[in-house]
Amino acid sequence: MKRTALMTEVSRNWDEFHATDISQKAPFFSREGRLYDCLFSQQFDRKLLDHLFTVADRLRQVTGTPEGAAAVARLLAHKRAMLYFVQPSTRTFLSFLNACHILGLKTSEIRDTTTSSEIKGESPEDTVRTFSSYVDIIIMRHPAPGFVEKTAWVMNRAKRPVPVVNGGSGKDQHPTQALLDVYTLHRSLPGGVDDKRLVMVGDLKRGRTVRSLSYLMKNYRGVSLTFVSPPELRMEADILEFLRRHDIPYQETEDFASAMIGADAIYMTRIQDEHDVRGESRGVDYAKFHFKAEHLKVIKPSAIIMHPLPRRHEIELSVDEDDRAVYWRQERNGMWARAALIAYIFGVDGDIPEPGR
Amino acid sequence: MKRTALMTEVSRNWDEFHATDISQKAPFFSREGRLYDCLFSQQFDRKLLDHLFTVADRLRQVTGTPEGAAAVARLLAHKRAMLYFVQPSTRTFLSFLNACHILGLKTSEIRDTTTSSEIKGESPEDTVRTFSSYVDIIIMRHPAPGFVEKTAWVMNRAKRPVPVVNGGSGKDQHPTQALLDVYTLHRSLPGGVDDKRLVMVGDLKRGRTVRSLSYLMKNYRGVSLTFVSPPELRMEADILEFLRRHDIPYQETEDFASAMIGADAIYMTRIQDEHDVRGESRGVDYAKFHFKAEHLKVIKPSAIIMHPLPRRHEIELSVDEDDRAVYWRQERNGMWARAALIAYIFGVDGDIPEPGR
């Protein structure tokens, strides 16, 4: 079935298309059974996750030597990427930028819309299409929910489509953050993610990362979740309903001290008070949900401590020196997971040379 | 004759030099019969245009394979470019940046004068000379008319000159836009530009692109022009006088519907109300000068529709899907034409490998 036909079947109209369930519209963002636009964390299934982790491991290993790094930097030296990041994000931006550089992609950056010709009255769709004229992939972060998806939708209808990767859109989706989180679990937990107990802590109501991570757990066997938060910031009902539907056991508690004891992974988050409407998080006693140096004595020797960063005071600084604190590695995993994803989208994931050659 | 002697003959003083006719000062911006600084669209003659188009076609074709792209990216891998764009321009900026990347040039960007040491009281000439210290070519966009030319003038007198390419200076010159427009005509019109009828539509009074394009028509045989605009925004007298002098037939009309029928190329432009002094374009009924989907039925099957972009409402969105709408290709042509120009300036235009090798 041709892509335009496929789209017509879903909807020719953007608003209608956008409102469609992700599972129905996902095929529109794939080509020949391969992810083309990376927009939703729901696009990752177990097989794809495992494959991307293998590719990420391989990239990391091969680039350990100058020769290997040079070979990897030739993989996409003929391609050009556009990083369109109009929402402040140093971390994700740098991670993607350097992922591109590892693969040899040349990069252009748009980080400020005021330098853009949007000021001449151009529509956002035309602006995006202009960017795509010069490059082979668009990596995009945008404050408006749905805008990245719309870009991919527009591009797929153009005569010269280029893949679109979501670097964070509004409050709804940040699929590569979910990817790097699962990659970190996979890489740091002995035996991988299956059968592990995950404890998520903090502002679960508004934390995009804990929501996506919960979704992705449906790809693993025997996982159980514990949600630790102040009552005001509990995980939303839609996620809990999703977990019940997929038979993923979970519990909710305010008692962090007890919950951490049996944890295989402790996923800390900061309070997202930039999303406060009326300062509702100001009264929350968040100190009970901090990870302190003294806690290192009570958690499992094999447990890992994660954090999507940036942190404020959720994790005491001296915890950084413990081997179980993996958040800095988690951050770096993001670069490798993103490099793996980009290599996969361009179909060069099979061309990475053997390590040690 | 040495360049300093050549300059002295024209003038040693900037103001006097600047006021000199372009035809007289053009040699100062060439070296060994080859364009060195690209400042004015008047520097393009038929021979150079045809050559650059061949180079652009070749670049496009060769880079279609990873091997070809890699070979082209080695052409100028030993050179460094500075993009000094202190006037907002995403489109031209990205086009030049990616043209550099195609040729392997390393790039530095200055896009905001407030990060510059200009704030320490340095003269603009010293600042530009500083930039040139680190690079091999300067590509410049500047709001002040004449500033890019002055930069080239200063650089040509320095001990370590580097070529300067005009990416748009004030309202006066934007030579690479003219280049890409003619390249698009050349590439999309069957049999090329000779003997064709061009219809230019919109704000002809203040549109830099339609002015330059009119100038360049003197390089072609048998071209006739039709200027379609509201009476307030007619083509300026200097261009009309130029056309008469070069025996290029033209007509002026407000009747777009009739004019489009015989057109080989329809060049649409937006109203440049940012140049309004007292809101003079506010009262103009511009709707009569829009290209609508219904017009697709009346224009020639071989006609092409161009637009320098960004557009507002001059062209209905659904027109994009017609094969005769070439403005998105026109935009992409800009990248190839600029890559060709840069390759030519550095004298590597003869080193592009054969396609298919």
Next chain:
Amino acid sequence: MKRTALMTEVSRNWDEFHATDISQKAPFFSREGRLYDCLFSQQFDRKLLDHLFTVADRLRQVTGTPEGAAAVARLLAHKRAMLYFVQPSTRTFLSFLNACHILGLKTSEIRDTTTSSEIKGESPEDTVRTFSSYVDIIIMRHPAPGFVEKTAWVMNRAKRPVPVVNGGSGKDQHPTQALLDVYTLHRSLPGGVDDKRLVMVGDLKRGRTVRSLSYLMKNYRGVSLTFVSPPELRMEADILEFLRRHDIPYQETEDFASAMIGADAIYMTRIQDEHDVRGESRGVDYAKFHFKAEHLKVIKPSAIIMHPLPRRHEIELSVDEDDRAVYWRQERNGMWARAALIAYIFGVDGDIPEPGR
């Protein structure tokens, strides 16, 4: 001795460490007898200076051919640099950026903290550590004195340290400026720096460059210094004391006309009125400390005129055309000296190919 042990010996606490004398803490910023973090001009001894100048000369020479440039661009093609410049500085920024490009390093830029996740409440130390996650070296300019040193201190305690290069921190240190200044003396003075008379002119009180340069003179034999300044802007007592301690003869004067006559090098500086607290430099008659075209007749035929740039009116424009005016070359020397330093830090200074191959 392990680095952590070494640090503990100096101090485990930042404030205490920071207050320690540079000679004591310098080993902490070296690895296997090789400079690792470049933070203070005091880290340069004669042997290292001579070595870096040889490397810089070699880089400059080898990159004169496309083949040589390509070979040099492979030296660090597997490495990535972060340029973190949150204080305006076009000149130093571009110089470092292009030094990286010469060596093939891929670069990421942070030039504006408002695009950073600092706004989410992250500590500066965490932010810097984040940057280091993605790259192999950090080149940093920061307005706060000591911040660059603190970054290097933090990084050296991290599990994945990366070297830190000081691109200017507060008013205290700008070691690569000192490096390029001495490189220019070495390169432009017949027979090198030994036994030469240096005349430093202008705002000696607040000029970071003249202070560093004075320090570095202890590495050379037979150098004598003349400080020419208005009484309000004389060289500070700490430098004079340092010179006496190292038996470096100096004199202070307001009589520029006499002082320039015997000079081998005349180092001009601008008035640093951005450091005025109460407009104290407003009343200074600075014209007596300007270098004018007429002075070219009285200075030695072999003398050189330097300036760290940007200049205001300290040097008359027409002086630029005299061969003894080396400030534009001095600026370009900065790029080569920085490239040499980076090559040295990564230990590839021995891998630069022979010229002419």
